[in-house]
Amino acid sequence: MSAHDQLTPQQRATLAEQLGDAQPATAGLLMSFGKSIQDRREHDHTTQLEDWYCLNLAAYMGERVAAVLRRLLDAEARAERRLTAWKLCRTRARALADAADRYAARARQGQTALQDALVAIIGAQMERDAARSATLREVDERLAAMQLPEHLKGTLNAGSYADAWRRCRDIVQAMADEAEREKDTSGGGQPHEGESTPFAGLPAHVTVFELPWTGSTLPLQLRRSTAGGDRLMICDREGRRWHRDHGFVYERDDDERTRTDTRFPLAEAWPLAQRIAAGEAGP
Numbered sequence: 001m002s003a004h005d006q007l008t009p010q011q012r013a014t015l016a017e018q019l020g021d022a023q024p025a026t027a028g029l030l031m032s033f034g035k036s037i038q039d040r041r042e043h044d045h046t047t048q049l050e051d052w053y054c055l056n057l058a059a060y061m062g063e064r065v066a067a068v069l070r071r072l073l074d075a076e077a078r079a080e081r082r083l084t085a086w087k088l089c090r091t092r093a094r095a096l097a098d099a100a101d102r103y104a105a106r107a108r109q110g111q112t113a114l115q116d117a118l119v120a121i122i123g124a125q126m127e128r129d130a131a132r133s134a135t136l137r138e139v140d141e142r143l144a145a146m147q148l149p150e151h152l153k154g155t156l157n158a159g160s161y162a163d164a165w166r167r168c169r170d171i172v173q174a175m176a177d178e179a180e181r182e183k184d185t186s187g188g189g190q191p192h193e194g195e196s197t198p199f200a201g202l203p204a205h206v207t208v209f210e211l212p213w214t215g216s217t218l219p220l221q222l223r224r225s226t227a228g229g230d231r232l233m234i235c236d237r238e239g240r241r242w243h244r245d246h247g248f249v250y251e252r253d254d255d256e257r258t259r260t261d262t263r264f265p266l267a268e269a270w271p272l273a274q275r276i277a278a279g280e281a282g283p
Helices: 009-019 029-042 052-145 159-183 266-278
Strands: 208-211 221-223 232-235 241-244 247-248
Touching: 009 052, 029 052, 052 208, 052 266, 208 266, 221 266, 232 266
Parallel strands: none
Antiparallel strands: 208 221, 221 232, 232 241, 241 247
């Protein structure tokens, strides 16, 4: 039935009023109507002048057609309600899909902004650590090259100046060693108690960094080790890890703490990941 053949709401209301309190036809009544129609069609109308048999069947159906109309009217009303509900669901689904697309776009923008900020933080921190370490080493070298002035040699204050000089060197060397540990915590192992790491200033919930990968539509990933600390894995989307000697490999389910060839400190992992992403690194 096409849309233009459907009853309008006004027509359905008029027909319902005309049918009165007639109840919808049962399945048995519909089957008897079908049998009556078949009997009238197959009856031999040439055997009698007045076909009382067919007239009786027509009268039987005419007396009960109100129930059939009521059933048809109810069925059409249900179909109209379901069509209206389906259209409403379709409209809501489209609205939800549009909203989901907008939220996904915002999430991608937020992720990109956060990643860019973290990259800037990491880069600045690495540059700061490298500059601090180099500066402290330079100060230590200058202290080592210093000599006691001639006018102090042989005086009572010479020993005090020498002691102060040695204490300055000890302090500078300790600061330089600490800066080196912050750059590389024992080859990627767990930091000691109270020891600072490059992750100290990063949000604790950030576990994955993504870098555009030359020659691949999928990004290269830097993942924080599940064992915690300053240990990173360089991963692809196939579940492989970068090995120091063999490139990308699949790992067994060993103890996380024993995996030293596929876990790197931040100071080593970040430049290495950039070289891999640029296609400049190999096993």
